[in-house]
Amino acid sequence: MTTAAWETVIGLETHVQLRTKSKMFCGCATAFGAPPNTQVCPVCLGLPGALPAPNGAAIGLAVRGALALGCTVHPRSIFARKNYFYPDLPKGYQISQFDQPLATSGTLSFVSAERGFVTATIVRLHLEEDAGKSVHDRFPKATAVDLNRSGVPLIEIVSGPDLRSPAEARAYLQTLKQLLEYIGISDCDMEKGSLRVDANVSVRRAGETALNTRTEVKNINAFSFVEKALTVERDRQIALVESGGSVTQQTMLYDSKENTVRPQRSKEESHDYRYFPEPDLPPLVLTPEFVAEQQSELPELPAAKRDRFVAAYALTREHATVVTSSRAVADYYEHVVHAGAEPQAAANWVMTEALADAKDHQEQLRVAPGALAQIIALVKGGTLSNQAAKKVFGEVAAKGGEPRTIAEALGLIQVADSNVVAGWVTDVLGAHAPEVGRYKNGETKLMAFFVGQVMRASKGKADPKLAQRVLEEKLAS
Amino acid sequence: MSDAKAVADRLVKAKRLNALLTPSKDLRKSLAAQEAAARPTGVLYGMPVSVKDNICTLEFTTTCGSRILEGYQSPYEATAVAKLKAAGALIAGKTNCDEFAMGSSTEHSAYGRVLHPLDKTRVPGGSSGGSAALVAAGAVPAALGSETGGSVRQPAAFCGVVGMKPTYGRVSRYGLVAFGSSLDQIGVFGRSVHDAARVLSVISGRDPRDSTCEDRDPLRLPTVPESLQGFVIGLPREYFPAELDPAVRRACERAIRLIKELGAAVREVSLPHTPYAVPTYYVIAPAEASSNLARYDGVRYGPRFNGSADVRSLYRSTRGQGFGAEVRRRIMIGTYVLSAGYYDAYYKRAQQMRALIAQDFRNAFDRGVDLLFTPTVPSPAFKAGEKLSDPIAMYMSDIFTVTANLAGLPAMSLPIGRVKGLPIGGQLIGQAFLEDEMIEAAYALERVVPATEEA
Numbered sequence: 001m002t003t004a005a006w007e008t009v010i011g012l013e014t015h016v017q018l019r020t021k022s023k024m025f026c027g028c029a030t031a032f033g034a035p036p037n038t039q040v041c042p043v044c045l046g047l048p049g050a051l052p053a054p055n056g057a058a059i060g061l062a063v064r065g066a067l068a069l070g071c072t073v074h075p076r077s078i079f080a081r082k083n084y085f086y087p088d089l090p091k092g093y094q095i096s097q098f099d100q101p102l103a104t105s106g107t108l109s110f111v112s113a114e115r116g117f118v119t120a121t122i123v124r125l126h127l128e129e130d131a132g133k134s135v136h137d138r139f140p141k142a143t144a145v146d147l148n149r150s151g152v153p154l155i156e157i158v159s160g161p162d163l164r165s166p167a168e169a170r171a172y173l174q175t176l177k178q179l180l181e182y183i184g185i186s187d188c189d190m191e192k193g194s195l196r197v198d199a200n201v202s203v204r205r206a207g208e209t210a211l212n213t214r215t216e217v218k219n220i221n222a223f224s225f226v227e228k229a230l231t232v233e234r235d236r237q238i239a240l241v242e243s244g245g246s247v248t249q250q251t252m253l254y255d256s257k258e259n260t261v262r263p264q265r266s267k268e269e270s271h272d273y274r275y276f277p278e279p280d281l282p283p284l285v286l287t288p289e290f291v292a293e294q295q296s297e298l299p300e301l302p303a304a305k306r307d308r309f310v311a312a313y314a315l316t317r318e319h320a321t322v323v324t325s326s327r328a329v330a331d332y333y334e335h336v337v338h339a340g341a342e343p344q345a346a347a348n349w350v351m352t353e354a355l356a357d358a359k360d361h362q363e364q365l366r367v368a369p370g371a372l373a374q375i376i377a378l379v380k381g382g383t384l385s386n387q388a389a390k391k392v393f394g395e396v397a398a399k400g401g402e403p404r405t406i407a408e409a410l411g412l413i414q415v416a417d418s419n420v421v422a423g424w425v426t427d428v429l430g431a432h433a434p435e436v437g438r439y440k441n442g443e444t445k446l447m448a449f450f451v452g453q454v455m456r457a458s459k460g461k462a463d464p465k466l467a468q469r470v471l472e473e474k475l476a477s
Numbered sequence: 478m479s480d481a482k483a484v485a486d487r488l489v490k491a492k493r494l495n496a497l498l499t500p501s502k503d504l505r506k507s508l509a510a511q512e513a514a515a516r517p518t519g520v521l522y523g524m525p526v527s528v529k530d531n532i533c534t535l536e537f538t539t540t541c542g543s544r545i546l547e548g549y550q551s552p553y554e555a556t557a558v559a560k561l562k563a564a565g566a567l568i569a570g571k572t573n574c575d576e577f578a579m580g581s582s583t584e585h586s587a588y589g590r591v592l593h594p595l596d597k598t599r600v601p602g603g604s605s606g607g608s609a610a611l612v613a614a615g616a617v618p619a620a621l622g623s624e625t626g627g628s629v630r631q632p633a634a635f636c637g638v639v640g641m642k643p644t645y646g647r648v649s650r651y652g653l654v655a656f657g658s659s660l661d662q663i664g665v666f667g668r669s670v671h672d673a674a675r676v677l678s679v680i681s682g683r684d685p686r687d688s689t690c691e692d693r694d695p696l697r698l699p700t701v702p703e704s705l706q707g708f709v710i711g712l713p714r715e716y717f718p719a720e721l722d723p724a725v726r727r728a729c730e731r732a733i734r735l736i737k738e739l740g741a742a743v744r745e746v747s748l749p750h751t752p753y754a755v756p757t758y759y760v761i762a763p764a765e766a767s768s769n770l771a772r773y774d775g776v777r778y779g780p781r782f783n784g785s786a787d788v789r790s791l792y793r794s795t796r797g798q799g800f801g802a803e804v805r806r807r808i809m810i811g812t813y814v815l816s817a818g819y820y821d822a823y824y825k826r827a828q829q830m831r832a833l834i835a836q837d838f839r840n841a842f843d844r845g846v847d848l849l850f851t852p853t854v855p856s857p858a859f860k861a862g863e864k865l866s867d868p869i870a871m872y873m874s875d876i877f878t879v880t881a882n883l884a885g886l887p888a889m890s891l892p893i894g895r896v897k898g899l900p901i902g903g904q905l906i907g908q909a910f911l912e913d914e915m916i917e918a919a920y921a922l923e924r925v926v927p928a929t930e931e932a
Contacts, residue, residue: 048533053686
């Protein structure tokens with residue numbers, strides 16, 4: 001198989017649970033993990049005669065999401081019924097939006113490993129209610145239905161076919177998740193089902209521009225499966241076409257245990273949802289005041305923040321993107337800079353040490369911004385070597401405390417006293433007479449070796465620049 | 478006013494009509510309990526009001542005249558019912574109806590047909606035939622029905638009682654089992670205009686549980702006027718076709734003469750899209766019904782009609798056996814008109830026609846007409862079985878009533894005479910949310926019209 005000759009085209013449909021206390025069309029709680037069928041009422045059970053009443057908080061959060069994605073928010077949108085039969089769909093239809101969605105035409109920019117900075121289009125964003133949950137493994141030979149989730153508010157975000165690899169799909173989704181968490185409209189927890197993704201996948205020969213027949217990949221139920229599932233499907237399609245076959249438009253279910261995809265049985269598929277405007281709900285009319293209010297609730301968005309960081313701190317767009325990846329990290333970075341750290345050095349430290357440490361410690365940024373600024377200052381002033389500074393960082397992270405005090409306690413302060421350094425230099429040169437001879441015969445690259453030996457002799461405490469200067473003096477004489 | 482036992486006795490006496498679905502024992506027990514709990518300060522204190530069986534009550538089962546909801550006990554009650562109880566009324570049993578309110582004769586009930594109180598070989602009209610028959614038989618002064626395309630006015634006309642359908646959005650639909658959601662409204666039957674109007678006033682008004690219910694105060698009742706001086710009553714010519722039953726025409730002409738004598742100006746108007754109303758209705762109502770009735774699948778409530786483990790066959794047998802033929806017919810029509818490839822040709826065009834029909838009414842009202850007067854139904858009550866094998870003939874019984882549902886306007890029927898002993902109804906159609914004007918005119922006409930005399 002010659003993957004390089006092929007281009008993958010992916011579009012994602014992402015369902016995101018909005019962070020509301022109550023459901024989309026009734027007052028029932030949305031809390032995760034309650035005993036089955038305890039957060040239900042006539043409305044979300046679909047009892048005869050019950051009617052939906054929209055949750056204004058959910059509408060507000062959806063509008064914030066749409067604004068954050070740069071979408072056009074429509075002053076008038078229409079709820080529609082999506083009709084299909086399933087035991088966990090109590091009304092026999094899902095209230096969604098169809099031909100007149102809440103918002104259209106947005107964008108989401110992310111960093112692609114292959115193409116750098118990529119902007120994907122957001123085709124549409126609409127509001128809908130969730131279905132219940134069918135539980136197949138609880139009772140032998142029977143399916144149980146839990147309707148706690150029935151009626152929970154969701155937004156569906158549909159991207160254009162703008163992603164060119166499984167890795168890009170993952171990067172897009174990661175960025176989308178960060179954005180939605182950033183603005184606080186969802187907790188985007190795939191394990192709790194508050195973020196779900198289906199993917200449309202097709203392949204074409206490199207250079208082609210038309211879209212080929214696509215499949216829809218479903219059942220990608222963890223973040224780590226996104227790339228795997230799409231890779232499996234891409235490879236399946238390429239192998240199929242290369243062996244003379246053609247791709248059929250169908251739904252593929254991903255099996256994470258086997259890391260395979262299989263076609264959904266046609267029985268499980270609904271072919272015609274018979275959408276029509278929901279007669280129980282008037283058109284959703286948003287006043288300019290309401291939209292403006294939602295706008296004012298938005299924090300500075302990652303893209304704006306990234307551009308500002310590029311302008312204000314002279315960071316590259318890639319560095320700025322990493323530093324603004326979450327609100328917490330961006331705020332942390334700015335605090336470090338405001339505490340006096342040089343912006344690029346601060347970015348380097350945040351992107352490497354701080355994020356690595358956070359990753360191992362429940363996403364906690366354990367070193368206070370002021371302390372990190374101090375560490376950076378100690379490096380800049382020649383008091384700490386980079387190596388020593390990392391040790392100090394780890395120590396402050398683990399135990400807290402003031403960096404200089406800790407550096408002193410650990411004996412990591414660089415020795416800038418030229419007499420002391422000269423002593424180490426003398427020892428090193430005495431111990432390496434052959435190398436001194438070679439150096440004097442023109443093999444000047446041995447300087448690095450001498451500096452290393454001085455550092456070793458000083459147990460890392462010598463100021464390397466000073467050591468080199470003293471070495472040069474002594475070797476010249 | 479009336480004690481529980483007397484109320485129950487009167488209802489039990491009317492049992493031969495098969496108008497009431499509530500067993501006598503349950504009825505007596507509940508009425509006694511309700512009377513003890515009723516608030517004496519309520520404006521309807523002690524008034525018995527029977528309720529169509531597609532409106533949810535805590536007191537009795539709610540079956541919608543269907544096997545698929547046999548024995549179904551709602552865990553909540555409709556807003557209209559709660560308002561009645563808060564006003565001191567007694568919920569006097571549940572009334573028989575066409576299954577899920579689909580029909581014009583109350584022959585399509587899984588629990589047997591309702592007899593016309595004046596002629597047991599005839600139908601009481603439908604779908605709210607049970608409510609109409611009980612009021613006509615004098616068993617209760619008022620009853621709730623529901624309308625999607627004339628299901629209160631048509632049986633009111635057949636049975637010789639007053640039937641009112643408010644403006645769409647005047648009364649909460651919460652707890653009214655949905656048939657055609659964009660058309661459905663709860664309506665009221667009364668022995669008199671006043672009985673119907675005061676019940677309507679109590680159940681009207683805003684309800685946060687129904688997003689299509691207007692944010693308005695309850696309807697205020699007008700006083701009985703001395704004359705109709707200043708009223709302009711329009712007579713839409715499409716409602717008086719050449720083939721109109723001569724007796725119906727005679728009764729209407731007599732009523733029109735009386736309206737003029739009361740001082741109203743009478744003017745002929747045209748509602749040119751009227752001929753399209755029935756076909757439009759029979760696309761929109763079944764389309765919404767096909768979706769609204771999807772929830773009856775045997776999964777969560779109601780009987781299951783098989784023991785198979787396969788969910789598809791559970792659906793098939795529950796819905797195949799639980800629904801009657803007329804309901805199945807409408808579900809199939811509705812599913813068809815919403816299907817990909819047919820939506821534009823049927824549902825979308827029907828919506829466009831609906832807008833034109835509503836515009837016809839606005840045009841008439843914009844030209845200075847206050848109210849329209851028409852026959853309610855083209856003929857008096859027909860014989861049981863007469864139209865069962867011809868659904869189209871049955872549907873044409875709604876020809877003068879479906880327009881008000883499509884346009885969302887308030888409309889009512891009141892008795893204006895009889896032909897060979899069978900009641901004839903006259904219809905008033907009002908402007909949106911101007912029920913008070915309609916009721917005012919009805920008060921005046923009711924006082925002068927010889928409602929029980931041959932026309």
